[in-house]
Amino acid sequence: MANALVNVPARARRGEIIEIKTLIQHEMETGYRVGTNGNMIPRDIITDFVCKYNGEEIFRADLFPAIAANPFFTFYTVATESGSISFEWIGDNGFTAAETATITVE
Amino acid sequence: MKRALLVAAWLIIAAPALAAEIPLGERKSGYDLMGPDTRAMQDDDTANPGMLWVLDGEALWNSKAGAAGTACADCHGDARASMKGVAARYPAFDATLGRPVNLEQRINLCRVGHQQAAPLPYESRDLLALTAYLAEQSRGAAIEAGIDPQLEPFVAKGRELFMQRQGQLNLGCANCHDDNWDKRLAGSAITQAHPTGYPLYRLEWQSLGSLQRRLRSCISGIRAQAYDYGAPELVELELYLMSRARGMPIEAPAVRP
Numbered sequence: 001m002a003n004a005l006v007n008v009p010a011r012a013r014r015g016e017i018i019e020i021k022t023l024i025q026h027e028m029e030t031g032y033r034v035g036t037n038g039n040m041i042p043r044d045i046i047t048d049f050v051c052k053y054n055g056e057e058i059f060r061a062d063l064f065p066a067i068a069a070n071p072f073f074t075f076y077t078v079a080t081e082s083g084s085i086s087f088e089w090i091g092d093n094g095f096t097a098a099e100t101a102t103i104t105v106e
Numbered sequence: 107m108k109r110a111l112l113v114a115a116w117l118i119i120a121a122p123a124l125a126a127e128i129p130l131g132e133r134k135s136g137y138d139l140m141g142p143d144t145r146a147m148q149d150d151d152t153a154n155p156g157m158l159w160v161l162d163g164e165a166l167w168n169s170k171a172g173a174a175g176t177a178c179a180d181c182h183g184d185a186r187a188s189m190k191g192v193a194a195r196y197p198a199f200d201a202t203l204g205r206p207v208n209l210e211q212r213i214n215l216c217r218v219g220h221q222q223a224a225p226l227p228y229e230s231r232d233l234l235a236l237t238a239y240l241a242e243q244s245r246g247a248a249i250e251a252g253i254d255p256q257l258e259p260f261v262a263k264g265r266e267l268f269m270q271r272q273g274q275l276n277l278g279c280a281n282c283h284d285d286n287w288d289k290r291l292a293g294s295a296i297t298q299a300h301p302t303g304y305p306l307y308r309l310e311w312q313s314l315g316s317l318q319r320r321l322r323s324c325i326s327g328i329r330a331q332a333y334d335y336g337a338p339e340l341v342e343l344e345l346y347l348m349s350r351a352r353g354m355p356i357e358a359p360a361v362r363p
Contacts, residue, residue, distance in 0.1 A: 021150070021153055072155070
């Protein structure tokens, strides 16, 4: 499975705005490039990214061929309660990756 | 007397033609010349894409390979302890070969000699990952390459190549990296050729790459024929550049635009 790095603050105050950062390893091959053999290199990209906070979707992104290799997302949410924040990436050729982080809200 | 005057005259005439090396106090890493966004990317280990290769490298370090069925960790143990500061000394002198080898070559010598495995191709994902993992163990350590007196002739050869004009544009490395590092080329900062962060993630490459990849693209840029990966000339150049940067901290895996 591809390496993924997520950065979620371990602790936060209730109601605090927290920054979440994620980085995933992926070639993001556009499908528009020609290989050294003259044939088109088939498209191989991540198509979807979803972030859930205690099971509830808080962020979603659709990805397209113009997005650089190793996509990096940073976004914000409000720390409402302690629990887990899960991340899922889905892509071409059955690519899936998942990561979870825990947060303590006090 | 006449002879001394002639020498003095020659020195005065020749001096402007000789590229001046950058004074110690004015040395900068590419980090100091890049924008705040790229710096922030390098500084945060969860935003620095080079860390993805480091993770791969750690897995490779602990996985068995080759006919001997040994992992790097079986001999070297925990890289965090055993490999601390090692990358800061490379390229280093290899007594068997009688010449300097860079970190990639050292990894492959170990693979062939001790693990009895096939050498990893240059710029392959696995070789970059292992190199990045090793280099990361030296983060913050001062560069010590080229101190070994046996390396002296090779540093000198590397320096010679650095000063040598070549290619259709008739440029030497020094013409940009010593004489014009405070200017820009096509909007990008011209750096001082202090390779503190290799292997590094270039946003332009969208990948990690070695110092030799950087050197080869620079050589193609002056429209000269680039040396092959692992060529002695490239290792000597690498050695000279690292010895120029002696005392500067290792940043690997760095991020550059």
